[in-house]
Amino acid sequence: MSEAETNRGQHDIGGLNVDSLIDRSEHRLSLSERRVDAMMNLLFAPDRKIFNIDEMRRAIETLPSDLYENYNYYERWTLAMEKLLIGKGIMTADEITAKVADVRARLKEAGVSA
């Protein structure tokens, strides 16, 4: 990799030497992915002023590189949304941790999760 390439952001990949073929198969979005997409679009809508689309891009582009590389598109969006909502003071990391625990317990109770 040239020096110019190593100075790029991890998202800035136009023209990089990637020789693998494109996986052209169509993927139907899951309901969860559709919700993440819709929530993000609601949150960065100009009339809501929670965050703007450039802040959202920045949040995705600055995810830790192992996450950026190894997680899929909507997983990155979910992590970026979490980061933004904490950063904007909409919710705290502790609140999220507590809610995740509630959700896990509820799903287990309902027999949905393993």
Added chain:
Amino acid sequence: MSPHDHEHGDDHGHDHVYGDDDLLAEVFEGGPPDDYEILEIALRELLFDKGVITPAELRAKIVEWDGKTPENGARIVAHAWVDPAYKQRLKDDFYSAAAELDIDTAGPQLVAVESTDDVHHVFCCTLCSCYPRAVLGIPPEWYKSKEYRSRIVVDPRSVLSEFGTTLPDHTDVRVIDNTAESRYFVIPKRPEGTEGLSEEELAKLVTRDSIIGVTEALKP
């Protein structure tokens, strides 16, 4: 409804497999929920609890995206093919031209570029996934892939050939990179032998991929 009931169908964004009441259902495909599905539920419920967004708003937004399909883009292209004055208006002011067909393109600016015998256009988003969502819906997985984003800007002909598209040597290939503020829309070249077709028949020849520019319009 069990998750099993949803396994088939819904290859098209406009088919509502889930009733509107089920859009917030805890339905998990392909096994137990993973960490991200659980995080999605947690963030969503906190947003609802805090009144940042409402369940009704979220349902409405999902339905709105389901309704934005490549059929909208196809109608615009077919109309531009049959009406040169409309095509010019589309190039000059996409938002107003789309509104003439009752298609709402509020949001990032859309810019129409026309492919001809001399020049073929194809767009991408090298940085992420910016896409003319208002007229094509949510982008396909491959559009967001590392392979497409990196390769299309340096070796477009090999990428096009993977999509089954071979252009004559004399046709220039122009690759256009979208930004958050401005997204492109390719008016593909009208196929030969389509002189007698109605606008509705023409629209059926216009695929999502032909508006991105990785393919040409279908032949009749």
